[in-house]
Amino acid sequence: MMRVLKLLSALLLLSPLPPGFSHVMNQFSDVPHCDGFFLDGITPDFPGILVNGIIQHQNRYKPICQFFNNTYRFATLYDTTNRIPVFSAYTFTGTGGRGRPRNQRWMIEPQLNVGDSKSMKTDPGKDLYELQAGNMDYNNSITINGVNRGHLFPSSHAPDEDTKRSTFTLTNIVPQAVTFNGGSWNKMENKVRDILQNQCIDNNDMIKAHVVTGAVPSVNNKLNKRVNIPSHMWTAYCCYNNNLKRWMSEAHWGENKQNSSTTNHTLAELYSWLGKQHNGVVKVFSDLCPTGVSTIPATTNPNTASTLLPPKAQNLFFFHTIIMVTMSTIQLV
Numbered sequence: 001m002m003r004v005l006k007l008l009s010a011l012l013l014l015s016p017l018p019p020g021f022s023h024v025m026n027q028f029s030d031v032p033h034c035d036g037f038f039l040d041g042i043t044p045d046f047p048g049i050l051v052n053g054i055i056q057h058q059n060r061y062k063p064i065c066q067f068f069n070n071t072y073r074f075a076t077l078y079d080t081t082n083r084i085p086v087f088s089a090y091t092f093t094g095t096g097g098r099g100r101p102r103n104q105r106w107m108i109e110p111q112l113n114v115g116d117s118k119s120m121k122t123d124p125g126k127d128l129y130e131l132q133a134g135n136m137d138y139n140n141s142i143t144i145n146g147v148n149r150g151h152l153f154p155s156s157h158a159p160d161e162d163t164k165r166s167t168f169t170l171t172n173i174v175p176q177a178v179t180f181n182g183g184s185w186n187k188m189e190n191k192v193r194d195i196l197q198n199q200c201i202d203n204n205d206m207i208k209a210h211v212v213t214g215a216v217p218s219v220n221n222k223l224n225k226r227v228n229i230p231s232h233m234w235t236a237y238c239c240y241n242n243n244l245k246r247w248m249s250e251a252h253w254g255e256n257k258q259n260s261s262t263t264n265h266t267l268a269e270l271y272s273w274l275g276k277q278h279n280g281v282v283k284v285f286s287d288l289c290p291t292g293v294s295t296i297p298a299t300t301n302p303n304t305a306s307t308l309l310p311p312k313a314q315n316l317f318f319f320h321t322i323i324m325v326t327m328s329t330i331q332l333v
């Protein structure tokens, strides 16, 4: 009987559990809230990483639906080998003041260490973590590597105090050259924020834009021999401008080195450049978003645009069945 029980518990461990049973996600679509952070509910395509909503190497790339103080705040795809995010995706709905939240300590992601809480938590800074960067990795980062903690989703783009705080998870952070972080990248973030606030007003008169910001890992440049120092950082937004009755998008990227500048591009240019970095076809937004110079008149009303249904319904049913069968077998023995 022991052997049967062991076998059954192994089976339970092996079967991908639906949300509610475990906080470990396998795909972004496992958490329905996460769909909302992506334009039209569609996740980006990165060859070998994430294609058509399916993560290609599930042991390495982990989807995180960032959860803080009882609310999902944004989405991150995390690379547990490089210990940096591939991208963070968020919905911009205006900003809750310009300042940084006070006394916010850096946080880590318990769910990367299997079966713990889905809510991010403060990193005491006393450990190095196998599957993610921790505060200790950044101990002497400025003196040794000239890098500090660079946000992908910046707190200055967050709508309220709690969402600002949630951006201080190290899963949303890459080692960024100090003068790039505080220089051209910061200027670009502020300019983009102003554009989003003033132009991304939809037909309900609400500020709304989708933003995805990511990092291109370097070949072998590391912080603390553990955390990849990316070679480049990039960002793109897409929104509907009801005043001009058209979709608009813009992309920016820059090399991650001191005094580096960021350049302003169309989405098509970003896709082509990222495609070269990733050796394949890269897409950041759904086809709703025009990729050329943003002068294309809208053909689709954003508020009636189809939202994709989570494709997991059938799978969930299957796993529920496995678990129910397993449970009743346990009762039998």
Ligand SMILES: *[C@@H]1O[C@H](CO)[C@@H](O)[C@H](O)[C@H]1NC(C)=O
Binding pocket: 069, 162
């Ligand atoms: C969590 O949210 C509640 C309700 O919005 C708020 O009152 C509280 O200050 C928040 N707590 C933290 C730690 O941010």
Ligand SMILES: *[C@@H]1O[C@H](CO)[C@@H](O)[C@H](O)[C@H]1NC(C)=O
Binding pocket: 136, 137, 139
């Ligand atoms: C980082 O700093 C803390 C406290 O200053 C220290 O305890 C720890 O040993 C340092 N870790 C590394 C990896 O340098």
Ligand SMILES: *[C@@H]1O[C@H](CO)[C@@H](O)[C@H](O)[C@H]1NC(C)=O
Binding pocket: 188, 191, 192, 250, 264, 265
């Ligand atoms: C990017 O270039 C466009 C076209 O010249 C301009 O309208 C926009 O303000 C620029 N964006 C930023 C963030 O500089």
Ligand SMILES: *[C@@H]1O[C@H](CO)[C@@H](O)[C@H](O)[C@H]1NC(C)=O
Binding pocket: 179, 258, 259
């Ligand atoms: C960056 O710019 C500063 C101020 O202009 C200059 O002192 C410094 O040498 C530059 N650093 C590099 C690596 O170019």
